[in-house]
Amino acid sequence: MDVVTPGDFGRTTLPYCSFVVPGESRRRVGVGVDTDVLDLTTAAATVVPEHADLFADGSLDALLAAGPETWHAIRSALLAWVDDAHTGVVQHHVSPADQVELVLPFTVADYVDFYASEQHATNLGRMFRPDGEALMPNWKHLPIGYHGRSGTIVVSGTPIHRPSGQRRTGQGEIVFGPSVRLDIEAEVGFVVGGASTLGEPVPLADAGTHLFGICLVNDWSARDIQAWEYQPLGPFLGKSFATSVSSWVVPMAALDAVRTHPPDRDVPLLPYLDDDGLEPWGLDLRLEVRLNGEVVSRPPFAGMYWTGAQMLAHMTVNGATVRPGDLFASGTVSGSERDERGSFIELSWNGAEPLTLADGSTHSFLENGDTVAISATAGDLWLGEVSGTIVL
Ligand SMILES: O=C(O)/C=C/C(=O)CC(=O)CC(=O)O
Ligand SMILES: [Ca+2]
Numbered sequence: 001m002d003v004v005t006p007g008d009f010g011r012t013t014l015p016y017c018s019f020v021v022p023g024e025s026r027r028r029v030g031v032g033v034d035t036d037v038l039d040l041t042t043a044a045a046t047v048v049p050e051h052a053d054l055f056a057d058g059s060l061d062a063l064l065a066a067g068p069e070t071w072h073a074i075r076s077a078l079l080a081w082v083d084d085a086h087t088g089v090v091q092h093h094v095s096p097a098d099q100v101e102l103v104l105p106f107t108v109a110d111y112v113d114f115y116a117s118e119q120h121a122t123n124l125g126r127m128f129r130p131d132g133e134a135l136m137p138n139w140k141h142l143p144i145g146y147h148g149r150s151g152t153i154v155v156s157g158t159p160i161h162r163p164s165g166q167r168r169t170g171q172g173e174i175v176f177g178p179s180v181r182l183d184i185e186a187e188v189g190f191v192v193g194g195a196s197t198l199g200e201p202v203p204l205a206d207a208g209t210h211l212f213g214i215c216l217v218n219d220w221s222a223r224d225i226q227a228w229e230y231q232p233l234g235p236f237l238g239k240s241f242a243t244s245v246s247s248w249v250v251p252m253a254a255l256d257a258v259r260t261h262p263p264d265r266d267v268p269l270l271p272y273l274d275d276d277g278l279e280p281w282g283l284d285l286r287l288e289v290r291l292n293g294e295v296v297s298r299p300p301f302a303g304m305y306w307t308g309a310q311m312l313a314h315m316t317v318n319g320a321t322v323r324p325g326d327l328f329a330s331g332t333v334s335g336s337e338r339d340e341r342g343s344f345i346e347l348s349w350n351g352a353e354p355l356t357l358a359d360g361s362t363h364s365f366l367e368n369g370d371t372v373a374i375s376a377t378a379g380d381l382w383l384g385e386v387s388g389t390i391v392l
């Protein structure tokens with residue numbers, strides 16, 4: 001088992017963030033180096049002078065728009081700088097990451113959430129639709145998704161207000177009030193860069209020109225609101241109240257060593273989704289879910305049935321565009337073991353089998369004051385964390 005120090009990115013991952021120095025209002029683009037952050041908004045004139053303007057506004061927006069050649073040029077320059085750093089002239093642009101305020105790193109354009117874990121889809125199908133087949137007949141033919149609400153995506157650390165809404169009680173009464181079945185969904189988000197052209201699908205083979213990087217996502221879900229409202233159009237107010245993302249975006253290029261083949265597909269795929277023989281887009285990542293500091297689950301990402309490249313190909317196959325800042329999430333990551341499930345509705349089996357923590361307390365859905373943190377590692381790489389605390 002690899003030993004990873006939380007918060008330590010090492011020197012080759014080079015994730016991006018946006019941050020504010022305490023007492024200032026100006027945003028800056030940061031790069032994570034070990035446990036430090038390099039202020040790229042000021043250091044770019046020295047490290048990547050020909051691209052310095054991309055970091056002027058303190059967000060990743062211009063970088064995302066710039067496209068893959070620029071991403072690679074900047075990453076190469078950063079890797080070279082890190083190699084002979086700590087004596088260099090940019091050393092005074094580095095500060096400990098825990099001494100700055102991390103803010104939402106890019107302007108989220110469109111937000112889509114998929115449903116790519118077979119274990120999660122099977123578990124949810126059993127609980128939401130006990131009288132039918134667990135997996136819908138379309139599930140293995142296309143990556144199922146829904147359009148979410150980009151305006152309520154919040155950065156890690158933002159308090160999460162318990163949503164109110166309609167729900168149907170066990171007695172069949174329709175009532176209104178704060179959700180009593182508030183849950184998480186541990187997911188990986190794909191951050192899109194570069195624009196595609198209206199009417200031109202992005203084929204699987206071109207995924208690398210648009211997949212800039214990944215972040216971690218918690219798709220907070222009010223299961224009681226969701227269960228009552230979702231048929232026939234899908235998730236709506238039960239999920240739109242807030243979605244948390246990690247402060248750091250890990251470039252795809254940092255994950256080359258953990259690219260892996262997705263599981264064998266049980267049914268033949270249409271050509272636009274058939275990735276047989278193409279470079280693999282599965283990612284061997286391990287998520288970790290902590291409730292109030294205690295690990296409750298370690299969902300494995302490598303087992304996801306659909307890859308980010310397939311989600312992108314599917315999202316654009318009708319000619320719809322993607323644009324810089326689009327975010328699409330994998331869907332809840334769940335493995336086959338109980339302690340690999342990525343939501344509390346699964347971990348507690350709809351409340352029937354509450355979790356017992358080390359202090360003897362039992363938990364099914366979230367209480368006010370609960371803090372959930374989802375982190376991820378890839379081998380010996382730390383990939384960041386997304387956390388949030390429930391408030392009334
Ligand atoms: O099966 C359903 O009706 C609903 C499932 C979800 O809530 C899951 C969802 O948001 C997609 C995912 O995260 O996998
Ligand atoms: Ca979700």
Ligand SMILES: [Mg+2]
Binds near residue numbers: 219
């Ligand atoms: Mg959400």
